[in-house]
Amino acid sequence: xxxxxxxxASEESLEQYASGVLEEPALGEIEEHLLIxxxxxxxxxxxxxxxxxxxxxxARLEAEEESRKRFWxxxxxxxxxxxLAWVMALGAVILIGLSLRVWMSPRESPxxxxxxxxxxxGSEVRHAPARRALELSLDTTALASYSNYQVETVDTxxxxxAQSPARTSEGKVIAALAKGLERGNxxxxxxxxxxxxxxxxxxxxD
Amino acid sequence: xxxxxxxxxxxxxxxxxxxTALVEKIKLDDQxxxxxxxxxFSRGVRFYxxxxxxxxxxEDKVHDTFLIVVQAVRKGELREPERLMGxxxxxxxxxxxxxxxxxxxxxxxxxxxxxxxxxxxLNRDPEEKAIxxxxxxxxxxxxxxxxxxDREILTRFYLLEQSQQxxxxxxxxxxxxxxxxxxxAKARFGxxxxxxxxxxxxxxxx
Numbered sequence: 001x002x003x004x005x006x007x008x009a010s011e012e013s014l015e016q017y018a019s020g021v022l023e024e025p026a027l028g029e030i031e032e033h034l035l036i037x038x039x040x041x042x043x044x045x046x047x048x049x050x051x052x053x054x055x056x057x058x059a060r061l062e063a064e065e066e067s068r069k070r071f072w073x074x075x076x077x078x079x080x081x082x083x084l085a086w087v088m089a090l091g092a093v094i095l096i097g098l099s100l101r102v103w104m105s106p107r108e109s110p111x112x113x114x115x116x117x118x119x120x121x122g123s124e125v126r127h128a129p130a131r132r133a134l135e136l137s138l139d140t141t142a143l144a145s146y147s148n149y150q151v152e153t154v155d156t157x158x159x160x161x162a163q164s165p166a167r168t169s170e171g172k173v174i175a176a177l178a179k180g181l182e183r184g185n186x187x188x189x190x191x192x193x194x195x196x197x198x199x200x201x202x203x204x205x206d
Numbered sequence: 207x208x209x210x211x212x213x214x215x216x217x218x219x220x221x222x223x224x225x226t227a228l229v230e231k232i233k234l235d236d237q238x239x240x241x242x243x244x245x246x247f248s249r250g251v252r253f254y255x256x257x258x259x260x261x262x263x264x265e266d267k268v269h270d271t272f273l274i275v276v277q278a279v280r281k282g283e284l285r286e287p288e289r290l291m292g293x294x295x296x297x298x299x300x301x302x303x304x305x306x307x308x309x310x311x312x313x314x315x316x317x318x319x320x321x322x323x324x325x326x327x328l329n330r331d332p333e334e335k336a337i338x339x340x341x342x343x344x345x346x347x348x349x350x351x352x353x354x355x356d357r358e359i360l361t362r363f364y365l366l367e368q369s370q371q372x373x374x375x376x377x378x379x380x381x382x383x384x385x386x387x388x389x390x391a392k393a394r395f396g397x398x399x400x401x402x403x404x405x406x407x408x409x410x411x412x
Binding site: 034038050052058062 | 292299
Protein backbone atom coordinates (compact mmCIF):
# COMPACT_ATOMS: atom_id res chain seq x y z
CA UNK A 1 0.00 0.00 0.00
CA UNK A 2 1.68 3.18 -1.21
CA UNK A 3 -0.87 5.68 0.07
CA UNK A 4 -1.00 6.85 3.68
CA UNK A 5 -4.03 7.24 5.92
CA UNK A 6 -4.92 10.58 4.35
CA UNK A 7 -5.03 8.97 0.96
CA UNK A 8 -1.83 10.67 -0.25
CA ALA A 9 1.39 9.12 -1.46
CA SER A 10 4.03 8.70 1.21
CA GLU A 11 7.35 10.53 0.95
CA GLU A 12 9.14 7.21 0.59
CA SER A 13 6.89 6.08 -2.27
CA LEU A 14 7.28 9.36 -4.13
CA GLU A 15 11.04 9.19 -3.74
CA GLN A 16 11.06 5.67 -5.07
CA TYR A 17 8.82 6.74 -7.91
CA ALA A 18 11.08 9.70 -8.70
CA SER A 19 14.12 7.45 -8.77
CA GLY A 20 12.33 4.99 -11.02
CA VAL A 21 12.67 1.98 -8.76
CA LEU A 22 8.99 1.47 -8.06
CA GLU A 23 7.48 -1.62 -9.65
CA GLU A 24 3.94 -2.76 -10.32
CA PRO A 25 1.49 -2.85 -8.60
CA ALA A 26 2.89 -0.06 -6.39
CA LEU A 27 3.84 1.93 -9.49
CA GLY A 28 0.30 1.75 -10.80
CA GLU A 29 -1.17 2.81 -7.50
CA ILE A 30 1.10 5.87 -7.30
CA GLU A 31 0.65 6.87 -10.92
CA GLU A 32 -3.12 6.62 -10.72
CA HIS A 33 -3.08 8.71 -7.58
CA LEU A 34 -0.81 11.28 -9.19
CA LEU A 35 -3.30 11.66 -12.03
CA ILE A 36 -5.87 13.15 -9.67
CA UNK A 37 -3.89 14.60 -6.71
CA UNK A 38 -2.37 18.04 -7.20
CA UNK A 39 -0.82 17.99 -3.74
CA UNK A 40 1.20 14.89 -4.52
CA UNK A 41 2.10 16.29 -7.93
CA UNK A 42 3.61 19.34 -6.22
CA UNK A 43 5.38 17.13 -3.73
CA UNK A 44 6.82 15.05 -6.54
CA UNK A 45 7.96 18.25 -8.27
CA UNK A 46 9.84 19.23 -5.12
CA UNK A 47 11.43 15.80 -4.89
CA UNK A 48 12.42 15.95 -8.57
CA UNK A 49 13.97 19.39 -8.07
CA UNK A 50 15.87 18.24 -4.98
CA UNK A 51 17.14 15.12 -6.73
CA UNK A 52 18.22 17.13 -9.78
CA UNK A 53 20.03 19.66 -7.60
CA UNK A 54 21.82 16.96 -5.61
CA UNK A 55 22.72 15.10 -8.78
CA UNK A 56 24.25 18.09 -10.54
CA UNK A 57 26.01 19.35 -7.40
CA UNK A 58 27.45 15.90 -6.76
CA ALA A 59 28.49 15.62 -10.41
CA ARG A 60 30.26 18.95 -10.25
CA LEU A 61 32.05 18.06 -7.03
CA GLU A 62 33.03 14.68 -8.47
CA ALA A 63 34.39 16.33 -11.60
CA GLU A 64 36.43 18.76 -9.54
CA GLU A 65 37.76 15.94 -7.39
CA GLU A 66 38.55 13.93 -10.49
CA SER A 67 40.47 16.73 -12.16
CA ARG A 68 42.44 17.33 -8.94
CA LYS A 69 43.30 13.63 -8.79
CA ARG A 70 44.23 13.58 -12.47
CA PHE A 71 46.52 16.54 -12.02
CA TRP A 72 48.37 14.95 -9.11
CA UNK A 73 48.56 11.61 -10.87
CA UNK A 74 50.01 13.25 -13.94
CA UNK A 75 52.32 15.36 -11.85
CA UNK A 76 53.60 12.47 -9.76
CA UNK A 77 53.91 10.21 -12.82
CA UNK A 78 56.03 12.71 -14.64
CA UNK A 79 58.10 13.65 -11.66
CA UNK A 80 60.54 10.76 -11.49
CA UNK A 81 63.51 10.89 -9.16
CA UNK A 82 65.81 11.73 -12.02
CA UNK A 83 63.56 14.59 -13.14
CA LEU A 84 63.22 15.81 -9.59
CA ALA A 85 67.01 15.89 -9.30
CA TRP A 86 67.24 17.88 -12.51
CA VAL A 87 64.59 20.33 -11.36
CA MET A 88 66.36 20.79 -8.04
CA ALA A 89 69.72 21.27 -9.76
CA LEU A 90 68.21 23.84 -12.08
CA GLY A 91 66.65 25.60 -9.11
CA ALA A 92 69.98 25.63 -7.32
CA VAL A 93 71.75 27.10 -10.37
CA ILE A 94 69.15 29.83 -10.65
CA LEU A 95 69.45 30.58 -6.95
CA ILE A 96 73.23 30.76 -7.10
CA GLY A 97 73.06 33.01 -10.14
CA LEU A 98 70.69 35.39 -8.41
CA SER A 99 72.83 35.44 -5.27
CA LEU A 100 75.95 36.21 -7.29
CA ARG A 101 74.21 38.98 -9.10
CA VAL A 102 73.05 40.54 -5.87
CA TRP A 103 76.48 40.12 -4.31
CA MET A 104 78.41 41.50 -7.26
CA SER A 105 76.16 44.41 -8.02
CA PRO A 106 77.49 47.73 -6.73
CA ARG A 107 75.79 48.55 -3.50
CA GLU A 108 73.72 51.56 -3.69
CA SER A 109 74.25 53.34 -0.45
CA PRO A 110 71.60 55.96 -0.22
CA UNK A 111 73.00 59.28 0.75
CA UNK A 112 72.70 59.97 4.45
CA UNK A 113 70.02 62.42 5.36
CA UNK A 114 71.30 65.47 7.19
CA UNK A 115 69.35 66.32 10.33
CA UNK A 116 70.15 69.41 12.27
CA UNK A 117 69.37 69.06 15.94
CA UNK A 118 69.01 71.77 18.51
CA UNK A 119 68.42 71.33 22.21
CA UNK A 120 65.12 69.81 23.07
CA UNK A 121 63.96 72.58 25.35
CA GLY A 122 62.43 75.49 23.54
CA SER A 123 63.07 74.18 20.06
CA GLU A 124 61.03 72.14 17.68
CA VAL A 125 61.59 68.38 17.78
CA ARG A 126 63.07 67.15 14.53
CA HIS A 127 61.65 64.27 12.48
CA ALA A 128 63.59 61.78 10.39
CA PRO A 129 62.54 58.81 8.25
CA ALA A 130 62.96 55.27 9.62
CA ARG A 131 65.77 52.93 8.47
CA ARG A 132 67.54 55.63 6.55
CA ALA A 133 71.20 56.58 7.12
CA LEU A 134 71.34 59.82 9.02
CA GLU A 135 73.99 62.48 9.45
CA LEU A 136 73.27 64.30 12.67
CA SER A 137 74.47 67.89 13.01
CA LEU A 138 74.34 68.84 16.65
CA ASP A 139 74.15 72.43 17.70
CA THR A 140 76.92 73.16 20.20
CA THR A 141 76.24 76.83 20.77
CA ALA A 142 77.40 77.94 24.21
CA LEU A 143 79.16 74.64 24.84
CA ALA A 144 82.80 74.18 25.73
CA SER A 145 84.80 73.16 22.71
CA TYR A 146 86.53 69.76 22.61
CA SER A 147 88.68 68.04 20.06
CA ASN A 148 86.31 65.07 19.87
CA TYR A 149 82.95 64.04 21.19
CA GLN A 150 80.92 60.87 21.75
CA VAL A 151 77.33 60.63 20.61
CA GLU A 152 74.88 58.10 21.99
CA THR A 153 71.34 57.42 20.83
CA VAL A 154 68.91 56.14 23.42
CA ASP A 155 65.22 55.31 23.22
CA THR A 156 62.54 56.71 25.53
CA UNK A 157 63.31 54.01 28.09
CA UNK A 158 66.96 55.07 28.12
CA UNK A 159 68.24 51.97 26.36
CA UNK A 160 71.27 52.53 24.20
CA UNK A 161 70.46 52.15 20.50
CA ALA A 162 73.61 53.44 18.81
CA GLN A 163 76.97 54.83 19.74
CA SER A 164 79.02 56.78 17.27
CA PRO A 165 82.14 58.95 17.32
CA ALA A 166 81.63 62.50 16.20
CA ARG A 167 83.72 65.14 14.48
CA THR A 168 83.49 68.87 14.55
CA SER A 169 82.88 70.95 11.51
CA GLU A 170 82.14 74.66 11.29
CA GLY A 171 81.11 74.91 14.90
CA LYS A 172 78.85 71.86 14.76
CA VAL A 173 79.30 68.29 15.89
CA ILE A 174 78.62 65.78 13.14
CA ALA A 175 77.76 62.17 13.94
CA ALA A 176 76.69 59.48 11.50
CA LEU A 177 73.99 56.84 12.05
CA ALA A 178 74.77 54.57 9.09
CA LYS A 179 71.99 52.06 9.70
CA GLY A 180 69.42 54.63 10.64
CA LEU A 181 66.80 54.01 13.32
CA GLU A 182 63.51 52.16 13.63
CA ARG A 183 60.32 54.16 14.14
CA GLY A 184 60.04 55.73 17.56
CA ASN A 185 61.17 58.59 19.76
CA UNK A 186 64.86 58.91 20.58
CA UNK A 187 67.25 61.10 22.49
CA UNK A 188 70.65 61.94 21.06
CA UNK A 189 73.15 62.51 23.82
CA UNK A 190 76.37 64.42 23.30
CA UNK A 191 79.27 63.53 25.60
CA UNK A 192 82.65 65.13 26.22
CA UNK A 193 85.82 63.01 25.84
CA UNK A 194 85.63 62.41 29.61
CA UNK A 195 82.07 61.08 29.08
CA UNK A 196 80.38 64.05 30.64
CA UNK A 197 76.85 64.58 29.26
CA UNK A 198 76.91 67.92 27.54
CA UNK A 199 73.56 68.13 25.84
CA UNK A 200 70.52 66.06 24.86
CA UNK A 201 68.50 66.42 21.65
CA UNK A 202 65.13 64.97 20.76
CA UNK A 203 64.48 63.05 17.52
CA UNK A 204 61.29 61.50 16.22
CA UNK A 205 61.75 58.76 13.65
CA ASP A 206 58.64 58.16 11.50
CA UNK B 207 -22.93 12.16 -7.28
CA UNK B 208 -19.81 12.01 -5.19
CA UNK B 209 -17.37 13.81 -7.41
CA UNK B 210 -14.72 16.24 -6.22
CA UNK B 211 -15.91 19.82 -6.35
CA UNK B 212 -12.82 21.43 -4.84
CA UNK B 213 -9.30 20.23 -4.32
CA UNK B 214 -8.87 18.83 -0.80
CA UNK B 215 -6.82 20.58 1.88
CA UNK B 216 -3.26 19.49 2.57
CA UNK B 217 -4.11 16.84 5.12
CA UNK B 218 -7.63 16.07 4.07
CA UNK B 219 -8.20 12.49 3.00
CA UNK B 220 -8.38 12.31 -0.75
CA UNK B 221 -11.63 10.77 -1.97
CA UNK B 222 -11.99 9.85 -5.62
CA UNK B 223 -15.04 10.76 -7.70
CA UNK B 224 -17.80 8.29 -8.45
CA UNK B 225 -16.14 6.72 -11.46
CA THR B 226 -19.15 4.63 -12.50
CA ALA B 227 -21.41 7.66 -12.68
CA LEU B 228 -18.79 9.62 -14.54
CA VAL B 229 -18.34 6.85 -17.11
CA GLU B 230 -22.10 6.66 -17.57
CA LYS B 231 -22.28 10.38 -18.27
CA ILE B 232 -19.50 10.16 -20.84
CA LYS B 233 -21.25 7.26 -22.52
CA LEU B 234 -24.44 9.30 -22.67
CA ASP B 235 -22.52 12.19 -24.23
CA ASP B 236 -23.42 14.37 -21.23
CA GLN B 237 -21.44 17.62 -21.40
CA UNK B 238 -21.06 17.79 -17.61
CA UNK B 239 -19.41 14.38 -17.70
CA UNK B 240 -16.84 15.60 -20.19
CA UNK B 241 -16.21 18.69 -18.10
CA UNK B 242 -15.80 16.63 -15.00
CA UNK B 243 -13.42 14.20 -16.69
CA UNK B 244 -11.35 17.13 -17.86
CA UNK B 245 -11.41 18.83 -14.47
CA UNK B 246 -10.37 15.70 -12.60
CA PHE B 247 -7.66 14.53 -14.95
CA SER B 248 -6.38 17.51 -16.96
CA ARG B 249 -3.77 18.63 -14.45
CA GLY B 250 -2.61 15.09 -13.74
CA VAL B 251 -2.40 14.15 -17.41
CA ARG B 252 -0.56 17.36 -18.18
CA PHE B 253 1.78 16.73 -15.25
CA TYR B 254 2.53 13.18 -16.36
CA UNK B 255 3.07 14.07 -20.02
CA UNK B 256 5.23 17.08 -19.18
CA UNK B 257 7.33 15.07 -16.77
CA UNK B 258 7.92 12.34 -19.33
CA UNK B 259 8.06 14.23 -22.62
CA UNK B 260 8.77 17.85 -21.76
CA UNK B 261 6.66 20.94 -22.40
CA UNK B 262 6.72 20.79 -26.21
CA UNK B 263 3.26 20.48 -27.80
CA UNK B 264 1.87 19.65 -24.39
CA GLU B 265 -1.63 20.96 -24.99
CA ASP B 266 -2.00 18.88 -28.17
CA LYS B 267 -0.86 15.77 -26.35
CA VAL B 268 -3.29 16.38 -23.49
CA HIS B 269 -6.10 16.91 -25.97
CA ASP B 270 -5.23 13.71 -27.87
CA THR B 271 -5.22 11.77 -24.63
CA PHE B 272 -8.69 12.95 -23.65
CA LEU B 273 -9.98 12.23 -27.11
CA ILE B 274 -8.72 8.66 -26.91
CA VAL B 275 -10.19 8.17 -23.42
CA VAL B 276 -13.59 9.56 -24.36
CA GLN B 277 -13.81 7.58 -27.61
CA ALA B 278 -12.81 4.37 -25.85
CA VAL B 279 -15.38 4.91 -23.10
CA ARG B 280 -18.10 5.59 -25.64
CA LYS B 281 -17.20 2.49 -27.61
CA GLY B 282 -17.57 0.52 -24.40
CA GLU B 283 -13.92 -0.49 -24.25
CA LEU B 284 -13.84 0.27 -20.54
CA ARG B 285 -15.55 -2.78 -19.08
CA GLU B 286 -15.06 -1.86 -15.42
CA PRO B 287 -16.05 1.80 -14.95
CA GLU B 288 -14.53 1.90 -11.46
CA ARG B 289 -11.15 1.32 -13.15
CA LEU B 290 -11.38 4.62 -15.06
CA MET B 291 -8.31 5.98 -13.30
CA GLY B 292 -6.28 2.92 -14.32
CA UNK B 293 -7.62 3.22 -17.85
CA UNK B 294 -6.58 6.88 -18.12
CA UNK B 295 -3.16 5.91 -16.84
CA UNK B 296 -2.84 3.20 -19.46
CA UNK B 297 -3.81 5.63 -22.22
CA UNK B 298 -1.33 8.24 -21.00
CA UNK B 299 1.44 5.66 -20.76
CA UNK B 300 0.68 4.48 -24.28
CA UNK B 301 0.80 8.07 -25.47
CA UNK B 302 4.19 8.55 -23.86
CA UNK B 303 5.50 5.29 -25.29
CA UNK B 304 4.16 6.27 -28.73
CA UNK B 305 5.85 9.66 -28.66
CA UNK B 306 9.15 8.17 -27.54
CA UNK B 307 8.89 5.54 -30.25
CA UNK B 308 8.17 8.21 -32.82
CA UNK B 309 11.12 10.30 -31.68
CA UNK B 310 13.45 7.30 -31.82
CA UNK B 311 12.20 6.37 -35.26
CA UNK B 312 12.57 9.94 -36.52
CA UNK B 313 16.08 10.14 -35.13
CA UNK B 314 17.04 6.86 -36.86
CA UNK B 315 15.75 8.12 -40.17
CA UNK B 316 17.55 11.40 -39.81
CA UNK B 317 20.95 9.87 -39.19
CA UNK B 318 23.33 11.35 -41.68
CA UNK B 319 20.89 13.97 -42.86
CA UNK B 320 22.08 17.31 -41.69
CA UNK B 321 19.22 19.45 -42.92
CA UNK B 322 15.65 19.37 -41.72
CA UNK B 323 16.44 17.74 -38.41
CA UNK B 324 14.01 18.76 -35.73
CA UNK B 325 15.74 19.34 -32.47
CA UNK B 326 13.57 19.54 -29.40
CA UNK B 327 14.51 22.49 -27.28
CA LEU B 328 15.11 21.04 -23.85
CA ASN B 329 16.42 24.29 -22.41
CA ARG B 330 14.37 25.74 -19.65
CA ASP B 331 13.40 29.37 -19.49
CA PRO B 332 15.80 31.78 -17.76
CA GLU B 333 13.79 31.90 -14.54
CA GLU B 334 13.74 28.12 -14.24
CA LYS B 335 17.43 28.02 -15.02
CA ALA B 336 18.14 30.55 -12.28
CA ILE B 337 16.08 28.57 -9.79
CA UNK B 338 17.84 25.38 -10.79
CA UNK B 339 21.20 27.08 -10.37
CA UNK B 340 20.21 28.27 -6.91
CA UNK B 341 19.12 24.79 -5.94
CA UNK B 342 22.39 23.41 -7.19
CA UNK B 343 24.38 25.96 -5.18
CA UNK B 344 22.48 25.03 -2.04
CA UNK B 345 22.99 21.32 -2.71
CA UNK B 346 26.68 21.99 -3.19
CA UNK B 347 26.81 23.74 0.18
CA UNK B 348 25.03 20.80 1.77
CA UNK B 349 27.47 18.32 0.23
CA UNK B 350 30.46 20.44 1.24
CA UNK B 351 29.25 20.69 4.81
CA UNK B 352 29.16 16.95 5.46
CA UNK B 353 31.92 14.40 5.91
CA UNK B 354 33.62 12.78 2.93
CA UNK B 355 32.01 9.45 3.71
CA ASP B 356 28.52 10.95 3.95
CA ARG B 357 29.09 12.78 0.71
CA GLU B 358 30.12 9.54 -0.95
CA ILE B 359 26.92 7.89 0.25
CA LEU B 360 24.76 10.68 -1.18
CA THR B 361 26.77 10.76 -4.39
CA ARG B 362 26.27 7.04 -4.84
CA PHE B 363 22.54 7.47 -4.32
CA TYR B 364 21.78 10.62 -6.28
CA LEU B 365 24.47 10.61 -8.95
CA LEU B 366 25.40 6.99 -9.51
CA GLU B 367 21.81 5.91 -8.78
CA GLN B 368 22.89 2.95 -6.72
CA SER B 369 20.12 1.32 -4.73
CA GLN B 370 19.75 1.81 -1.02
CA GLN B 371 20.50 -1.87 -0.48
CA UNK B 372 23.66 -1.75 -2.54
CA UNK B 373 24.95 1.35 -0.75
CA UNK B 374 24.16 -0.04 2.68
CA UNK B 375 25.95 -3.30 1.85
CA UNK B 376 29.03 -1.67 0.37
CA UNK B 377 29.36 1.15 2.87
CA UNK B 378 28.50 -0.98 5.88
CA UNK B 379 25.44 1.04 6.82
CA UNK B 380 22.15 0.14 8.39
CA UNK B 381 18.95 1.15 6.63
CA UNK B 382 18.19 3.60 9.46
CA UNK B 383 21.59 5.27 9.17
CA UNK B 384 21.07 5.66 5.45
CA UNK B 385 17.60 7.15 5.83
CA UNK B 386 18.79 9.47 8.58
CA UNK B 387 21.63 10.81 6.47
CA UNK B 388 19.30 11.34 3.54
CA UNK B 389 16.67 13.11 5.57
CA UNK B 390 19.24 15.29 7.36
CA ALA B 391 20.70 16.40 4.05
CA LYS B 392 17.23 17.17 2.76
CA ALA B 393 16.34 19.12 5.89
CA ARG B 394 19.56 21.11 5.59
CA PHE B 395 18.75 21.80 1.95
CA GLY B 396 15.32 23.07 2.92
CA UNK B 397 16.74 25.17 5.73
CA UNK B 398 19.37 26.82 3.53
CA UNK B 399 16.81 27.44 0.81
CA UNK B 400 14.47 29.06 3.29
CA UNK B 401 17.24 31.28 4.67
CA UNK B 402 18.17 32.38 1.18
CA UNK B 403 14.57 33.20 0.44
CA UNK B 404 14.25 35.21 3.66
CA UNK B 405 17.44 37.11 2.92
CA UNK B 406 16.15 37.95 -0.52
CA UNK B 407 12.87 39.20 0.94
CA UNK B 408 14.71 41.35 3.49
CA UNK B 409 16.87 42.85 0.74
CA UNK B 410 13.85 43.48 -1.43
CA UNK B 411 11.85 45.27 1.24
CA UNK B 412 14.65 47.08 3.05
